[in-house]
């Protein structure tokens with residue numbers, strides 16, 4: 001019976017509508033956890049706790065109201081406190097946008113903002129990161145969080161990111177690093193803790209892939225920068241690194 005209801009629900013409602021309904025449900029859930037122990041920087045509300053998440057439950061992960069994860073809050077905090085993202089005029093491309101972050105960024109008057117996803121129901125435009133339908137040197141900022149593990153051809157994706165990024169622009173890249181793996185492991189038929197298909201498990205050598213893709217890479221450890229008290233208060237997790245990528249300068253003269 002429940003299976004039938006689920007099937008009808010999926011047939012009647014588009015994916016976009018179903019996602020909206022989910023977020024209304026999360027919004028209501030938030031009221032049941034109102035408190036003062038933790039604060040979500042994305043929805044600016046305080047709660048008794050963040051909720052567990054993942055197949056193997058990770059504690060203090062999900063905001064009860066806006067459903068953001070640790071990595072979303074790390075990204076938001078970084079953009080808000082350490083960059084000009086909230087003030088200056090910037091042309092932005094945001095891959096696989098997190099629902100709450102996209103809502104905030106779309107409203108920001110200073111941004112010429114586009115979100116893109118291979119699934120047109122999940123973003124403003126359908127965009128394949130391996131063949132980005134934008135001209136060269138177009139974006140000041142590209143946000144690409146937890147996307148590269150899901151892309152069949154990562155080298156092609158990096159080459160495309162580099163192509164559409166302005167020479168002085170920045171790509172903000174995040175991914176899950178498997179701490180027990182030194183070298184990135186590629187295989188088909190793998191799934192992550194959220195049951196999504198992945199084509200690779202990024203190891204500790206992930207920055208090397210970015211460098212080979214033509215980027216200079218700075219590693220930003222927001223949790224380390226803000227300290228333990230803020231990590232707990234804002235539910236930031238401890239292993240959510242930001243790889244800030246700038247285009248390597250191209251040689252203007254022929255050299256051997």
Ligand SMILES: [Zn+2]
Nearest residue numbers: 040043063066
């Ligand atoms: Zn929140």
